Amino acid sequence: AAGTALAMAATAADIRPPADSWPAVVTYVVDGDSVWVRSVERRSRVKLRLLGIDAPEICQNQGPQARAALQKLVLNQPVRVTVRARDRYGRALAMVERAEDGRDVSQAMVAAGWAWVDRFGGHHAAYESDEDAARHAQRGVFGQAVVAESPADFRRRHGPCTSTKR
Secondary structure (H helix, E strand, C coil): CHHHHHHHHHHHHHHCCCCCEEEEEEEEEEECCEEEEEEECCCCEEEEEEEEEECCCCCCCHHHHHHHHHHHHHHCEEEEEEEEECCCCCEEEEEECCCCCCCCCCHHHHCCCCCCCCCCCCCCCCHHHCCCCHHHHCCCCHHCCCCCCCCCHHHHHCCCCCCCCC
């Protein structure tokens, strides 16, 4: 029975489409959870949203600081991009890891307190303890005198920020 279960699990894993993973360099940071990268292999530019997190909008309180934190972490740095899905705007939702140390960029932003866990779509479990620790230590947006408003609540009240396309 165990052999049958393993064979069935292997078959199920084999029919899943492989993740689209490739090396890139971060060329521009839009805000605390969106970047432009240039694929090393394809030489094309792609706009990515970091999977599993939601950072303050650029026009929101602490938005520029979240963007600066992400710039410090990845701007002009080589990364490994693994596209997992597309959002409703057609942007690639991707796990991004720094090439130099394999650090998960989404996790780093949450742990530093510059992003919330994105609870939409079920990708949140991996970073919940990081968000709890950032809240407890009052890092980033959680260290402000005024209670930080989640980006999702901000967008519901104000709509999206207007921005220029890169």
